[in-house]
Amino acid sequence: MRTVDGRTDHVVVVGAGLAGLSATLHLLGAGRRVTLVEREALPGGRAGRVERDGHRFDTGPTVLTMPHLLEECFAAVGRTMCDRLSLRPLHPAYRARFADGSQLDVHTCAQAMEEEIERFAGGREVLGYQRLRRWLGDLYQAQTGRFIEANFDSPFSLLNPDLARLAALGGFGRLQPRVARFITDERLQRVFTFQSLYAGVPPARALAAYAVIAYMDTVAGVYFPEGGMHAVPTALSAAAADAGARLLYGQSVLRLERTGERITAVVTDRERIPCDAVVLTPDLPQAYRLLGRRPRRPLALRHSPSAVVLHAGTDRTWPELAHHTISFGAAWKQTFRELTRTGSLMSDPSLLITRPTATDPSLAPAGGHIHYVLAPCPNTDIGPSAVAWKSLGPRYRDSLLRELEHRGLTGFADAIGTEVLVTPADWAAGGHGAGTPFSVAHTMPQTGPFRPRNLVRGAANVVLAGCGTTPGVGVPTVLISGRLAAARITGLPGVRRRRGAPPPSAALEGDPL
Structure with missing residues (x-):
């Protein structure tokens, strides 16, 4: 080194x-x-952190x-x-809600997750999940020392015994097809592949090695301070x-x-x-x-998609929301195409809704709640510019609220007493390349x-x-x-x-x- x-x-x-x-x-x-x-x-x-009217909003992860x-x-x-x-530790780590009205709690405990999958998709998928969980653990072990936690001086640094191990595990294939070898239910596949968006690449094109993020989320556990x-x-x-x-x-x-x-x-x-x-x-x-x-560099750097985040302080909450809830739209491949190729806003959005006051009520005034709604969006290299977002932001905020109401969070807009809206214009003003907090894809x-x-x-x-x-x-x-x-x-x-x-x-x- x-x-x-x-x-x-x-x-x-x-x-x-x-x-x-x-x-x-x-x-x-x-x-x-x-x-x-x-x-x-x-x-x-x-x-x-932003403090507003007694609410303590975490502005980052x-x-x-x-x-x-x-x-x-x-x-x-x-x-x-x-x-x-x-x-x-959060139990469940996530709650996944789908456009067909079904719902799945994602547990990091193997037995709890097996029972939930059997209820959700049947015993055959439980067997696939057991094999998937073992694969995720093997993938993590193969990557953690020589790849994730290593300083590279040149591409030749990759030439070590764990490279062959990672290749044998299929780490250099594509994420979506690899996960599909274990589980066939398309909804379950989303639960174990959506994490590639963190890496800025659609599941169909992401390296299977990035399933290591799913290991962190769905096996190692999710926590809240x-x-x-x-x-x-x-x-x-x-x-x-x-x-x-x-x-x-x-x-x-x-x-x-x-x-x-x-x-x-x-x-x-x-x-x-x-x-x-x-x-x-x-x-x-x-x-x-x-x-x-x-x-x-021989090629210009490509950036990850960005995000619009609505921090909302409300006077009520919705019991169907866990600490972390992923609300999936019906579209999937189209959503990633919009985020990474066409540069258009999601026509059928998938959203992350975080309710930190479910775990720590002290983050809001007595009787109040905090909801954090994250909507992925194109970065400013391929989507609307930072200047355009200054006028687009409020309109997009209103469309998100309508979508939340449509998905069963009745009265969400009326419940908001204080809010902070963050768009790619704000990320760009903070010095983040291409108006994204997720940096280089x-x-x-x-x-x-x-x-x-x-x-x-x-x-x-x-x-x-x-x-x-x-x-x-x-x-x-x-x-x-x-x-x-x-x-x-x-x-x-x-x-x-x-x-x-x-x-x-x-x-x-x-x-x-």
Whole structure:
């Protein structure tokens, strides 16, 4: 593994999102002095928070999986997660509702899921699910050490024994056909393939290897932190402060000073910070702007679809909603074609509806509720522009409310007392390429060693972290990216559990594993 040359005593980390906080803790654990610079007044980055009329809206990810990666961040500085953060496993992990009126609770406990599938689709599909679950576990084991949690110096880094194992498992085939070998019910197939949208690729075209996301969601378990998702970066930043990091909030980085290929100082709108190395976690366009260069690639980067998010504070709720509910439209292939090819809004939308107050009522005023409605949409490269979204956004919000009413959430619009609407225009204003918070898509030319590297030519002491670089999009992978960035500086892998050992999170109270 290539590492940063020269002194690395003092590292400046730009961005206090999950990647930056992970990098900070792993750097501190390796004995480095760290200054963390964040333009916002609070940590979190994409995992931010907006407080409105007594409601605490989490503005970023709502699904938390693989909590052992958080535990590794705390362990890097000699702390345990339970010192700072309390997680509750969600049962069910999801509720799936379909256009034909059927409904399926997705359980991570194998027995509970088998019983639910038998009720939903019959005993034959239970047998297929059992084989699918074993395959998902094997796929995860084949990928986690040598692919997901690895720094790549070249495509030749792929040549290891796990590559043959992954190929034998069918990881280089297509996701939808591979899952269809196990289960034939089209509704069930959706439950185990929709996750490829996180990677920015339709299930029919995504590598089967990305079923590892379904493993995280449907086998390893889904959790929710007490105090909401923003409690995660809050806890990580507190641990960093306790371990000696200098945390600078409300400061924007204006430029990087350099001598030759080395960055010698980070200049903010308030001060100049001399440094020995830098970790950049902003989205790739911002990181490359600061570096003054963009790596040459044979093909232009393709971005994932974006999303419209309606954060609604309501005076009532609907008992048919679980903590996480996926409301599938009748269309499926057409939906992905619209999101990734034609650039049009979903004509028959599939929606993620999250109700965090189902688990933590303190996030809303007494008697109130929070509903988070996420509607995938095309990014601004192929769909409506950021400028167009400024007028389109309110109209699309109204159409979403009509759709929710049509799907049985009667009175949803009238129940809203306060709200925050986020569209691709807002993501673009925040510096996210193509107006999407999901960054660069996981197409084959943008996966593994072909993804934008976390080392940048021409900047000898700069490392990238975040969802645009290795290993990719999602809370677990972003946390890993911070550790991988720290390893590029320290030469140390960080806190790692032995291969095959159960994640420490299996000891959490109520965990079905």
